[in-house]
Amino acid sequence: MKKAFLFFIVLVLFTGEELLGQVNLIQNVSARKTLSLDGVWDSQVDIVGVGSLGRFGLVQDRKPTKFVYNGDNPRNTELVEQDMDVAEKINVPGDWNTQKEKLFLYEGNLWYRKKFSIAPQPNKRYFIYFGAVNYEATVYLNGVRIGQHKGGFTPFQFEITKELKNGENKLLVNANNTRGDDNIPTKIADWWNYGGITRSVSLVEVSETYISDYFIQLDKGKLSEIKGWVRVSGSQKSQAVNVEIPELGLKQSVQTDTSGYAELNLSSKKIQHWSPENPKMYEVILSSANDNVKDKIGFRTIETRGTEILLNGKPIFLKGAAIHEEAPFRTGRCYSEADARTLLTWAKELGSNYVRLAHYPHNEAMTRMADEMGLLVWSEVPIYWNVKFEKPEVYASAEKQLLENISRDKNRASVILWSVANETNESEPRLAFLKKLLEKTKAVDPTRLTTAALLAKEGKSEFSLEDPLGEFVDVMGCNEYIGWYTLPAELAPTIKWTSKYNKPLIMSEFGAEAIAGLHGSPDEIWTEEYQNRIFENQVKMLNNIPFLRGTSVWALMDFRSPLRLLPIKQDFFNRKGLVSDAGIKKMAFFTLKNWYQTK
Ligand code: GCB
CATH class of the missing domain: 2.60.40.10 (Immunoglobulins)
Known part of the structure; x- marks a missing residue:
């Protein structure tokens, strides 16, 4: 009884707008007066976290190691074992892994420092705004700790009006991408854990009010x-x-x-x-x-009616591709408009009207460009595989990332779906966790649809959608890999799909790997022909699902992943792309394109 009452109070206390207020983000930063802090920064790898241990020192019986939180080594008369003035350089935005060969496999702490000059104006307020830092960022300005943020794919800001000096300022950031079981995402994910200040940083000036x-x-x-x-x-x-x-x-x-x-x-x-x-x-x-x-x-509306998805009141089939935020041609994290344009142009060439931005919020250039290019967007948070659903602190982190994502992109017409999870195993704590997230999503944004990438109950001749979470989403997503992980490809057209829910289904993933340019018989795995055979059969099956209202092939482009070890064939790349990371279109690209022309 008491619990129920408390829950009620919480619901009454926070409106959707107030919930978004908790993550406290300036809307549309690029339209404000900003000083870009992008460019060359000083950097220092710190494997054991010397800087974080700071003045307490590392060794009990010796003089403590000093770390000065603006990065300076002020005089040459005392022991300060660090000096950002002469440290290595690194570019921001950009992951560290693909900028420096020695950091390719590095996971841990890296210090960043930027010096900038400004003349703060009276009656103005100043914020430092980060597009994203993976995973944890601790920020210091002129030696003062300003704040900390966790979550590698969403924006955050700190007010620095009091700490900002007239003239030169020193901004120091510790970025730490150590994977953790209690993080969102957890330790194991099928994409590269690119570390660092991966998106733009700006100093924003606004009026006092x-x-x-x-x-x-x-x-x-x-x-x-x-x-x-x-x-x-x-x-x-x-x-x-x-x-x-x-x-x-x-x-x-x-x-x-x-x-x-x-x-x-x-x-x-x-x-x-x-x-x-x-x-x-x-x-x-x-x-x-x-x-x-x-x-x-x-301005557009998006709704469901039975198994239909209605855009502006009219039924639509979502023809699409899932995209990782992996940079075409150079690899690494994408951050630029040019990267977004390349990826979304390929999606358009495929005949897409929709993209799934997997498996985490992408940079703002992507959703802004999707608005401009006319691509509908599935946007998601990295609640992926084995999340510790029973832990309140994990829920808090997931909710914060979800709110930050919605806060940033809530005015984008392209975004029609907020997804709360990908392939999570059924359990009571999981249902309670995701149901609560779905309720929050609806509270902050009643205009859009909710979804999650679910798993069907897979039999030999029937696949059924009966995940209890299906009851709480507007649109069911489903990932299936017939022909690759399960069942022979030729069985796909014989599979009967059923659903417990009278709701639309998006096949949020299906696919197979192939090395671009490797040709052979359709039975020879890793060839384009093998991948293509799976697509030919998939398409026959997809045509027979009465409540199917969209597909996002896995994936638009090959992407780097720590799970893909096979030398020569994979070399740390998941090769399920229809396009290689070098921009080569595989046979399956054209098979799917032809199918999309019929939809
Ligand atoms: C999945 C995951 C996706 C993987 C993909 C694969 O089901 O959602 O992140 O990359 O399978 O290639 O196995």
Whole structure:
């Protein structure tokens, strides 16, 4: 009884907007006044964590080793065994593994330092904003510890108004990518644990009171009603905010309440709806007494009706590919618009109208480019395989990553699905954990659909969707590898698919490995012909699933993975791409492309 009451209180206390407020991210950082801190940084590998142990020293009976948290070695008269001024250089953004050969297999601590100059202005506030650091980041400015963040794929920020100096400033970051059982993701994942400051870093300047966040989308199922909210942060929380969409002749003035919050409602019958065929976006301008911010937002609705997925009220089949954030041509983590454009262009050439951004939030360039190019997006957090579902601290980390992801991308028309898990085994703690995450997702964003990549109950002639989590998602995802891990490829067309739930299914993964350019008979594993044979049979099976409403082939491009050891054939690459990392399209690419033309 007591527990139930407490749960109720929690639900009442936090609205969706307040939940997002907990992760505290400035919306649309690239539209603000920023100083980019990207470029060359100083760097120091620290295998045992000398820097973190700091002044306490490492050896009891000797003089403690000093580590100075701005990286300087101030005088040559005392023992300070570290000096960032003469340390090696490293580029930000970018993983360390592919920048320095000796760090290719490195997992641990690496110190980064950047010196920058600024003249802070009165009545302004300053934030340091990181696109992502994998996995844990501890940040110091001018020797003062500013904060810490865990989670390798989501943005975070710290306010530094007090610590910022006029003139030269020293920013020191410890990045640690040590894998952990209680992390999200856990120790074992089928992708490379690229470490470091993998995305851009910027210093953001805003007014003392500023427009910190907004959510502007079509109301669920309503094609002419724009709904949302705006949040103002600072000392003057209650003030007038104007929202304008000039092209639609729309304008609304709202007064934020004492907490800085106001709801938005704008209505127009003239909206051209965003879709893959017409990815129309509108300039949206928000302004207050001291601030203004512009965004480009597309308006579309997404719903389900029985087993249908409806985009702007009309049934759609999602033709797609799953993509890792692996850089084409050079390997390593992607971070740039150019990387995003290459990958999404291949997806388009395949005939896709949809992409699954696997298995973690990708950088913002991806979702912004998907908006621009007209690709629908499945966005997910790395709740992958054997997560410690029974641990509250693991739940807290998962929820935080989910909220950070939604907070950043909630105004992207391309994003239609929030996924909470990939291939997780059924158990009570898992169901409770994921159900709670799905509820939070709906609370913060009632406009989009929820999903998870589930596993079917696999028989010899029937595959059935009966995972209890299916009851709580809007759309079921399912990963299957008939022809590769299970059953001969030729059996695929004979498999009957059934479902306990009257819901749409996206085959979120299916595929097989092949080495680009390796040819042989369709029975010879690792050849393009072998992979292609599996696709030919898969397609026959997929055509017969009555409630199938989308597919994302695994995967668009080959990607690096610590699980793929086979020398010569894999060499630490999962070769299930339809395109190799060098950009070579395999036979299966064209088989799937032909099939997508029929859908
Ligand atoms: C899966 C996983 C994916 C793997 C893939 C594979 O089911 O979701 O992350 O990479 O299989 O290639 O085995």
